[in-house]
Amino acid sequence: MDYREFFSQFKHLSKKRGTGGKIKVYPEDFIVIEEPIPSIFEGRKYAIFLLKKRNWDTMAAVKEIAKRAGISHRDIGFAGTKDRHAVTYQYISVPAEARNRVEQVEIRDVELRFVSYGRFIKLGHLLGNRFRIIVRDVSEDALDRTKEIVRELREKGGFPNYFGYQRFGERRVVNHIIGRLLLQGDFEEAARLFLGAYDGSMEGDEARKNFWETGDVERALEEFPGFLRYERTLLHRYKETGSWKRAFLSLPLPIMRIFIHAYQSYLFNLYLSRRIEEGLPLNEPLVGDIVVQVKGGIPYRDRTYRVTETNIEFVRGKVGKNQAMVSGPLFGFAMRRAKSLPGQLEEGILEEEGLSLETFKKLPKPMAEPGGRRELLLRPIGLTYGYIPEVGMCFRFFLPKGTYATSVLREIMKDH
Known part of the structure; x- marks a missing residue:
């Protein structure tokens, strides 16, 4: 499964037809x-x-x-x-x-x-980060379509703040699955996927394929190329200890966290997509929602408050002035949970995945993940765009850290 197929499960907020096109041609x-x-x-x-x-x-x-x-x-x-x-x-x-x-x-x-x-x-x-992005191979009416989509999304409060495909793997879309397996304590299957998943277009895929089919560690050490250094570290450590858990714990902490963060990101995307699918607003707080404070267009995710019957009008005013945004869950053991309808949606996802927030604490200590909140909408600052004849659409905008330009373009292009 490539990233386009993977991302097709997440709903678009815009209903307008996209421009199509290609990014990163050069x-x-x-x-x-x-x-x-x-x-x-x-x-x-x-x-x-x-x-x-x-x-x-x-x-x-x-x-x-x-x-x-x-x-x-x-x-x-x-x-x-x-x-x-x-x-x-x-x-x-x-x-x-x-x-x-x-x-x-x-x-x-x-x-x-x-x-x-x-x-x-x-x-x-x-x-x-500031971005300047060219989208090539677009249709002739790309500028008009872009205007319609941007107008529609401004009325809805912004672009859906999905984690981009970079989080999950562009060709081997497995990071989130490895994260789930690590949370479940299935280090052997996590290792099999990390070492053996292949898409047939990358250097080293033949070695991965052989490991996937045989599970032969000695052969993998002979065949895995040197640039797959983390894979080789895992194999060497397993050979020394006979334990896939110890082998994983020998990897640098940032690498291990990639998998857990990818799974958290997948669950956040799922929550955001479900909220769109069920017609729940992203730019209007509901009782039970957790909102994050916003200053100068930058969200401060460590400053949150819960929406209640008594403060909902006050919070709506804050959201309307772009001083607060509705958030979704980054599941973890210390995450502030929503209540009422938004809380039920969060709980439903946890139940489907067979998780509780405490699961994120049971990981080996360096990998335990406290979690947090993330705003549901993305508002590119200073968004400008235009059509360049014989080239395509050109976009310029600024995004706060931790957000993805590809998620902005996905909503306009509708390519996946």
């Missing part, structure tokens, strides 16, 4: 510019560089920079991972004493420019 069609939090430029212990990359994963680029500069990749900080099939600009921090070595680094399709001194950049140290 890396230059998808430009991402990071907006960091200003405090990264405070201090003198680290040198801050602007990293421009083309057709590079963020982590792969960071590791290559570290290798060429003779430092540990763990000493390089960045605020978030960026699309590979794109031209992206983001800030990285390196130890101040490594500035000269990093300035000497030359890598194809990677540019580094020293900006200033500052602090170590951690994941999440950004406000959001």
Whole structure:
């Protein structure tokens, strides 16, 4: 199953016919510019560089920079991972004493420019990202259709804030399934899927196919290519311990969390889709809903309050002024639960999946997930668009961190 088939289960909020078209035909069609939090430029212990990359994963680029500069990749900080099939600009921090070595680094399709001194950049140290995106191969009436869809969605309060396909895997759409298996304590089946799932179009698929059919660890260690380093780590650790659980726990924590977060994201998308399907409003709070505060268009997900019979008119006013947004569940052991009708919808999803919030606490300690809330709607800031003859539609907008440009375009293109 590819990501288009996977995403077809999630409902569109817009009823209008989409424009069709293709994104990321060329890396230059998808430009991402990071907006960091200003405090990264405070201090003198680290040198801050602007990293421009083309057709590079963020982590792969960071590791290559570290290798060429003779430092540990763990000493390089960045605020978030960026699309590979794109031209992206983001800030990285390196130890101040490594500035000269990093300035000497030359890598194809990677540019580094020293900006200033500052602090170590951690994941999440950004406000959001600016995008410039070209959609090619669109129909002749793409501009008119876009106008209709944007008008319709503005009336409905925004775009559905789905987690994008990047969260689940573009070709091997299995991250969320692995997460579910880990929650269920089925480390063996999780390992089988992580190691053996293949789509037939990627390097290493023959080795994955063989493992899927035989489960032969020795053969897999011979056949798995070196670039599948996490898969090889898992295989080596299993060979040493005979335990798939211990093998998983040998992986870096961010890698393990990818799977749990993907499953949480799947459940959030499911909740959002069900709410659309059942005709429940996304831009109007219901009694029992949890709303998140909004300031300057940026949601503050750690500042929430529950909608009750007594405060509902007050909350409606806040939502109407874009000072609050209705949220959905990121299931976890410390998540603030909705009540009444929204709460019943949340509970129904948990029951279908055979879960309780406590399940997220029973994971091995490093992987235990507290959960939280996430706004149901996405409001691109400064959205502009136009038609370029013989090229296609061009979109520009800013999105807060943790949201997906592909989810905005999905609603316009209706391609999946």
